[in-house]
Amino acid sequence: GQQVMQIPQYQHVQEGEDFTTYCNSSTTLSNIQWYKQRPGGHPVFLIQLVKSGEVKKQKRLTFQFGEAKKNSSLHITATQTTDVGTYFCAGLSNDYKLSFGAGTTVTVRA
């Protein structure tokens, strides 16, 4: 079945630095979604990418969908303490099944 791999599992970042988390699928995706889960909270939808090569920005967050629609990345610039949490990618297969990656847990050093 479809698998979505996400790396790194943990990201320790100095406040103000940039980082990227990557997501790879074993199969071509219809779309990819990104969620954020704050410590003690539940996953909250951030964004969806549908088109091959699509790039979307939300303030300091940049989301990219690969040309082959099998990989995606989330890049955060100038990390702040409010960025702490776990970021999940979730790939929607052609049979409408959403598969989540294991998540990247981000901690920030002030």
Place this chain on the structure above:
Amino acid sequence: DVKVTQSSRYLVKRTGEKVFLECVQDMDHENMFWYRQDPGLGLRLIYFSYDVKMKEKGDIPEGYSVSREKKERFSLILESASTNQTSMYLCASSYHSGEPSYEQYFGPGTRLTVT
């Protein structure tokens, strides 16, 4: 705002007990999902439902069953709880179509401990 509620935030049960986890959504969503979340494993799909009285197995259905008698309510049942079912259980719901497609709204989660 979409609201997904779960019956308990914390639950402690004994091995062998039958456990019911309830989830209710108020947005008339067609789709409802049950996940378990364990450190390092992300969210794993247990069961999902696209309509009333309809259910489909997810990736890890063993030891679980579900019930969807009404559109807004989706119940997860642990027939005979075991210690390896100690986990965080998350319910989610979504529309069947539209933009963004299949965006899922999650409940606050139930942390279940089986002793």
